[in-house]
Amino acid sequence: MALTRRQFLQAGAASSLTVALAPWMPTQAASAHAHGHSRRVSEIDWAKLGTPPEIKGHNIDLVVDETRVNYTGRDRRAITINGSLPAPTLRWQEGETVTIRVTNRLNVDTSIHWHGLILPFDMDGVPGVSFDGIKPGETFTYSFTLEQSGTYWYHSHSGMQEQQGMYGAIIIDPIEADPVAYDREQIVLLSDWTDEDPHRIIEKLKIKGHYYNRNEPTVLDFWRDVRELGFRGAMQKRQMWQQMRMSPTDLADITGYTYTFLTNGLHPDHNWTTLFKPGEKVRLRYINASAATYFDVRIPGLVMSVVQADGQNVQPVAVDEFRFGPGETYDVIVEPKQQAYTLFAQSIDRSGVSRGTLAVREGLTAPVPEMDKVEWLADKDMMGAMDHSAHAGHAGHGDHADHADHSAHPTDDAHAGHGGQAMQHDHPGHHAHHGHHGHHAMADDSLAKPSTRVHHARTAYGASVDMRVDTPRTNLDDPGMGLRNNGRRVLTYADLKTLDGPLDPRGPEREIVLHLTGNMHRYTWSIDGLEYGKSEPIHFAFGERIRVIMHNDTMMTHPMHLHGMWSELESPEGEFLVRKHTVSVQPAQRISFLVTADALGRWVWHCHIMYHMDTGMFREVVVS
Ligand SMILES: [Cu+2]
Numbered sequence: 001m002a003l004t005r006r007q008f009l010q011a012g013a014a015s016s017l018t019v020a021l022a023p024w025m026p027t028q029a030a031s032a033h034a035h036g037h038s039r040r041v042s043e044i045d046w047a048k049l050g051t052p053p054e055i056k057g058h059n060i061d062l063v064v065d066e067t068r069v070n071y072t073g074r075d076r077r078a079i080t081i082n083g084s085l086p087a088p089t090l091r092w093q094e095g096e097t098v099t100i101r102v103t104n105r106l107n108v109d110t111s112i113h114w115h116g117l118i119l120p121f122d123m124d125g126v127p128g129v130s131f132d133g134i135k136p137g138e139t140f141t142y143s144f145t146l147e148q149s150g151t152y153w154y155h156s157h158s159g160m161q162e163q164q165g166m167y168g169a170i171i172i173d174p175i176e177a178d179p180v181a182y183d184r185e186q187i188v189l190l191s192d193w194t195d196e197d198p199h200r201i202i203e204k205l206k207i208k209g210h211y212y213n214r215n216e217p218t219v220l221d222f223w224r225d226v227r228e229l230g231f232r233g234a235m236q237k238r239q240m241w242q243q244m245r246m247s248p249t250d251l252a253d254i255t256g257y258t259y260t261f262l263t264n265g266l267h268p269d270h271n272w273t274t275l276f277k278p279g280e281k282v283r284l285r286y287i288n289a290s291a292a293t294y295f296d297v298r299i300p301g302l303v304m305s306v307v308q309a310d311g312q313n314v315q316p317v318a319v320d321e322f323r324f325g326p327g328e329t330y331d332v333i334v335e336p337k338q339q340a341y342t343l344f345a346q347s348i349d350r351s352g353v354s355r356g357t358l359a360v361r362e363g364l365t366a367p368v369p370e371m372d373k374v375e376w377l378a379d380k381d382m383m384g385a386m387d388h389s390a391h392a393g394h395a396g397h398g399d400h401a402d403h404a405d406h407s408a409h410p411t412d413d414a415h416a417g418h419g420g421q422a423m424q425h426d427h428p429g430h431h432a433h434h435g436h437h438g439h440h441a442m443a444d445d446s447l448a449k450p451s452t453r454v455h456h457a458r459t460a461y462g463a464s465v466d467m468r469v470d471t472p473r474t475n476l477d478d479p480g481m482g483l484r485n486n487g488r489r490v491l492t493y494a495d496l497k498t499l500d501g502p503l504d505p506r507g508p509e510r511e512i513v514l515h516l517t518g519n520m521h522r523y524t525w526s527i528d529g530l531e532y533g534k535s536e537p538i539h540f541a542f543g544e545r546i547r548v549i550m551h552n553d554t555m556m557t558h559p560m561h562l563h564g565m566w567s568e569l570e571s572p573e574g575e576f577l578v579r580k581h582t583v584s585v586q587p588a589q590r591i592s593f594l595v596t597a598d599a600l601g602r603w604v605w606h607c608h609i610m611y612h613m614d615t616g617m618f619r620e621v622v623v624s
Contacts, residue, residue, distance in 0.1 A: 050264050050272045052168060053082070054089045058098050062087070062112070064134075064156075064166065065105040069193075071260045071267055076195050078165030079106065079156070085265045086189050086289065087154070087168025094149040094175045100142045102134060109133040112142070113157040114170065115327060115561070116311055116581035119144035121601025124563055126157045129602050129620055133158060149174035150311025151285040151329045153189070160198035163291035163610050167191065171285065172311075179499065180307045182283035182333055186274045190297075190345055190354050192259040192290040201254060202611060205523040253523075253556070254292045254611060256352025261293065263343065263356040271365065272343075272356040276336050282358065283307075284343075287329045291610040294325045294348035294557060294584075296483060299341050299358065300369055304332035306491055310580040313499040322491035323348065323480055325559035327582035327608035330491075340364035348482060348557070350374045375482045377587065382555055384588035385473035447508050449574040450474075450549055450592035456515060460529035460553070464616075466519040468553045472590035474572040480557065480586050493569060493591075496578035502568050503579065504596040508547035511592075512538070516552045516560070516585060516607070516617065524615050525554075525607065531616025538605065540597035540623045550583070551590040558612060559584045562621070564603040567593040582608055597623045 067080040081087035092098055104110045111133050113125035123144045127133030134140040149172045156166040169187045194201065225233065266272040276282050284304075288295060298304075298321040305316045308331035322330055334341075340359035347353070350371045357365055456468050479490035518525040527535065540546060548567070550560060560567075561582040569577045570592055585591055606618035 050266045050270070052084045052086045052088050052265070054091050056091045058096055060090070060098070061101045061103070063103045063105055064110045064112075067165075069165070071193050071262075072195050074195055079110075079161045080165050081112075081168060084168075085165045086191070087166065089169045089171065089187060090154065092146055092170070092172050094146050094172055097143065097145045101139050102142065103139040104134040104136055107136050109135055109158055110156055110161060110166075111140075111158045112154055113563075114142075114144075114152070114154050116150075116152040116329075117144070117170070118147045118564070118566075118599070121564060121599065121603055124603065126563065126604050129604055146172050148172060148311065149178075150308055150313070151187075151287065151331050152311050153287050153289055153329065155289065160291070160610060160614065162289075163192075163194065163198040165193070167289040169285070169287055169289075179313055180283065180331070180333065181281060183280040184276060185283040185285065187264065187285045187287065188274075188343060188356065189264050189287040189289050190293075190295050191262045191265070192254075192293045192347075193262055194254075194258045194260075196258055198291070198610070201258065202523070202614060205253060205611065206615075252293065252347060252349035252351065253520075253609075255349050256347055259293065259347070259352060261290075261295075261345070261347065261352050261354035263345075263354045266356075268353060268355040273362055273364075274356070274358055275361065276358060278337055278360065280335075282334050282336060283331060284334065284358075285329065285331050286324065288324045288326055290326050292326060294323055294559075295345040295354065296321060296323045296348065296372075297330075297343075297345045298322075298488065299334060299343055300366070301338060301341055302334045302336060302358075304334055306496075307331050307333055309496050309498075309578055310582060312579045314578060315497045315499060317491060317495045318489070319491040319495070320488035321479075321483065321486075323483060323584075325557060325582070325584045325608065326610075327559045327561050328580075328584065334358070338366075340366040342366045342368050344369055346371045348480075350482070372482060372486065377481055377555055378484075380473055380478075381481055381587040382467075382469075384469045384471045384590075385475075447511060447547065450547060450570065450572065450590075451511060451513070452590070454551070454590075455513070456553075457528040460515055460517055462529055463522065464519055464524050464526045464531060465517045465529045465553065466521060467555070468515075468517075469551070469588045469590075472551055472588055474590050476569075476571065476577070476591065478586065478589075493577065493584075494571070496569075498568075498577070498579045502576045502594070503566060504545055504568075504594070506545040506596075507574075508594055509544050511547040511549060513549040513551060514538075514619075516550060516554055516558050518554045518556075518612070518617070520555075523611075525612040525617035527617060527619055532618040532620075533616070535619055537602075537620035537622045540595070540621060542597055542600055542623055544597050546595050546597060547592055548595055549590060549592040550585045552585045552587055555587045556609075556612075557584050557586050558617065559608040560605065561608045562595065562603070562605045564599040564601070564621075564623075565595050565597065567595060569593040599623055 062081050064081055066077045067083050069076055069078045078085050102112050111125045111127050121130050123142050124130040152170040154168055154170055155162040169189055263272040303318050305318050307316050310329055340357055343356035345354045355368055454470050477492045477494035479492050483490045515528050517529050559582045566579050567583050568579050571577055600623050603621040605621050606613045
């Protein structure tokens with residue numbers, strides 16, 4: 001059933017408002033001739049900027065369309081839901097059955113995926129897997145019962161539409177009393193906007209993986225190294241990077257060079273502001289709705305008590321800062337006392353910030369911190385857990401020992417010991433060596449603990465893979481590159497403990513290992529060396545409890561999102577920690593979680609960095 005224009009206007013016009021638009025604000029007043037889209041004009045004006053409209057109720061209508069925005073001085077078209085960016089906040093109650101009619105007014109297919117919600121697979125919204133997608137002009141009706149509560153979000157699962165603005169928050173209030181006490185709440189949805197066509201970004205990345213990396217070492221860095229390492233040490237460091245053809249600051253592949261980082265859809269200069277009264281406990285529901293950006297979040301002057309991760313209540317953890325990736329959410333409680341605080345989030349690669357303000361009244365501001373300095377990836381980000389001292393002076397640079405002269409390795413521990421057992425890095429056109437793995441394996445066949453025996457699939461030795469990690473690190477208490485030893489208490493996965501324990505008390509009946517792989521220079525991403533198009537679905541038997549190990553053979557952090565079922569993260573010792581829908585796996589890290597395959601049907605599992613998903617880090621999962 002297609003919505004009539006009249007019904008649509010009735011649904012939306014209530015909160016219509018006129019505002020003087022600053023250049024960075026989304027503009028709805030698309031003139032009739034601007035892009036030949038005469039069917040759409042200025043009526044869709046109910047995006048109360050910075051605070052998307054909230055929609056309650058069991059029966060809702062969403063319309064996907066293009067809307068003009070201007071974040072940088074140039075008019076661009078965003079893809080929006082009901083004309084707002086972010087999309088309207090959906091506010092529901094646990095236990096309700098909701099019906100959502102989604103009408104597509106684009107000239108290409110669309111879809112909506114309800115990120116983190118447990119629902120029947122044919123309501124999951126992944127075109128080609130859960131359903132056929134929503135064709136132009138069509139309306140698709142979603143209907144499902146809410147089995148959970150907490151902070152979630154929704155977004156397009158078609159093409160690059162999420163990058164183009166199609167995302168919004170979902171809040172599900174619990175039926176029972178909320179274990180979290182607060183006086184006031186606010187959604188803080190962070191995202192990344194680009195004026196460029198996302199498909200063009202992929203083309204550029206395929207030509208040069210470091211296209212957007214403006215942090216490549218400079219001459220100044222070199223002279224600093226000379227001071228610290230001596231001339232020879234600095235030369236060797238330089239040479240090492242060159243031989244590996246890596247950029248030591250490959251922390252994000254798409255950066256602030258193209259991105260504007262938004263807080264609830266507003267440019268940092270617009271300073272999205274939310275108010276409080278002194279003495280109140282304020283709940284901030286942080287959602288990372290970006291297409292490719294890890295954010296490091298803090299509120300200088302305030303301790304954040306983390307009370308929820310991915311919509312699931314956790315034992316409160318007091319921190320100064322947390323990092324989260326695309327798809328993840330954290331709810332925090334703060335107790336502000338001063339007049340104003342800055343809601344600060346810097347991108348992982350320090351190429352830009354998003355910024356908002358928490359204040360007692362409009363117009364107040366607090367200092368905005370400088371971004372932290374860019375740090376180079378440490379050895380553990382490339383080689384995992386190798387004991388460097390044991391290998392100092394050890395010749396052999398993985399697969400390219402023949403390229404390098406290691407006779408004079410610097411003795412500085414931080415730069416020594418690029419042993420072959422630790423990492424294999426294939427040069428393009430250079431044949432991979434087989435049989436390097438397993439040297440550091442621990443023999444443990446029991447399923448009590450996750451296995452640590454490293455085995456790379458045959459498919460991981462090919463042109464799709466430029467690096468393999470043989471001695472991964474399994475510890476979860478590392479906040480990651482750029483956050484180590486920064487003097488602040490930074491959240492790590494080791495700190496998180498879901499309040500009500502695991503959903504399923506059973507231990508794992510079997511274990512599977514998935515390697516996250518890629519080739520930075522070709523810009524392809526994959527699982528076990530197979531891009532989605534070359535892969536077969538992963539099979540789960542209905543009802544089984546399965547351990548999944550994710551082993552990251554790349555130098556980037558990947559937020560891995562399994563649809564339809566929870567990922568219950570465990571410690572390296574096999575103890576339950578936290579229930580998540582999106583699990584970040586750091587470079588050279590190997591982590592594990594348990595899944596109960598209680599949801600029949602076809603699902604997907606993918607990296608939530610759009611560009612990694614789109615170029616192949618994506619698998620179908622069949623539960624039967
Ligand atoms: Cu990824």
